[in-house]
Amino acid sequence: MPSLRARDWAARLHLPTLGALAVVVTVWWLLSLRYGAYVLPSPRAVLAGLGSVLASGEVWWHTGASLYRIGVGFGGAVVLALLMGLAAFLSPLARGVVQDFLAILNSTSVFVWIVISLIWFGLSNWAPIFTTFMITLPVVASNIVEGVANVDRRLLEMGDVYRLSGREKFTAIVVPSTLPYLVAGMKVGFGLALKVSVVAEIFGVTTGIGYIMNYSREILATHMVFVWALVMILVMTAADKIVFDGLSRRMARWR
């Protein structure tokens, strides 16, 4: 059935999305003719800019710097979130305290952490790292704690009946049932980390996607602002498709 196969391929290549994208790019191009390169650079200028940062290797330098900060800040948040999950498993009292703290962190603005980290860490790598850490911690941790709270009690009771030790129950029952929550939390957390660390990079550091975007604006190279925005989107999509979709598929093998 060729028609079915054609439709299948169309879906896999996101053909409708590509069609819509073509319309957007065309409109963008028409508007760029009217408003000029400072306000709205043409799609061709942006593409050329992307080619140049790829050719010079500048793209890796700034993306690497941003990813390093995300790695440290977000990685630290995941580690602490796991410890919070463990505490929530071991004691209902700790679970309550952790949940209250996370609620407070969750309602704190990104800007608070940026300003505080500038005061505490000055113009250094640690400002974006700390900001990323504080913003992603509640997202990842509240997912893990919720996962721990939702572990099927009937399965834990089964573990008690068969005299599994606390450690055996933890690895055989609690960890596997919490894993989907962890991956979901990490997925959202990583997206947030990229967005937040880039904002924090506007202040005080001389590398990273956030820095170079702001720098491009200052030297009136608007097309480079678009180039770096595009790089960010590509990094995010790649992480989603390669890392998180892969993890989700691996976890779903028993479903």
Place this chain on the structure above:
Amino acid sequence: MAVTLVVSGVGKDYLIPIIESVSFSVNAGEFVCLLGPNGCGKTTLLRIIGGIEPATRGSVTLGGQPVVGDGRHDRRLGVVFQEDRLLPWMTLRENVALVLKPLGMTAPERLAMADRHLVLAGLRGFEGYYPSRVSGGMRQRAAIARALAIEPELLLMDEPFGSLDAQNRRIMQKEVRRIWEQTGRTILFVTHAIEEAVAIGTTLIMLSARPSRIRETIRNDGAVDRAKLIDDLNVMIMEEVERQQGGSTT
């Protein structure tokens, strides 16, 4: 035959008394069915005997050792729950092997033991399947294999076939009877289905309406007329159901 399980004066109150006082003993190798109207505390009694929850009064001993209700015990007790309670992320083999860990076996020994009991429960060829890939009846078979694999002194079964359709239910009743004949384990089986109890049990214990006591203990060997026994039990259970309803409206 040696007495293995002794239940003496066991009672349980929640807000109201559920179980007034129940005493009975079970010989090794017996297949006891615990019958009674819905809500009379059958499951609660089974959970007390299994040490899953504490009794308000009375005591339970298994092989001479008291069963304590805090989950910390060192006897071998297999439980088949109403739901299969298999871990969905483990294969049937891994599910059975898991409960052998506290018994101090090596990993190859555990897997061999798991396979042996899965075959006994009629799951040859399905050892590597995840629970979501097999039918409800097969999941209950795996739960039975898990309970048997620890070579329990006592096997507790709490309406294990309640969620199966009529046909599967009959098949599983035959299977449990076959497994009992093959292994000689001591089984305490809770059910509210009279036909089921008469079909599989060697001793039937009928509980009264709430707060429950033992109404009747009946030996069910080849000598009894099964059709008449089913009729008698049906009359008894209807009387208890009426008493329970009458009691709750006054």
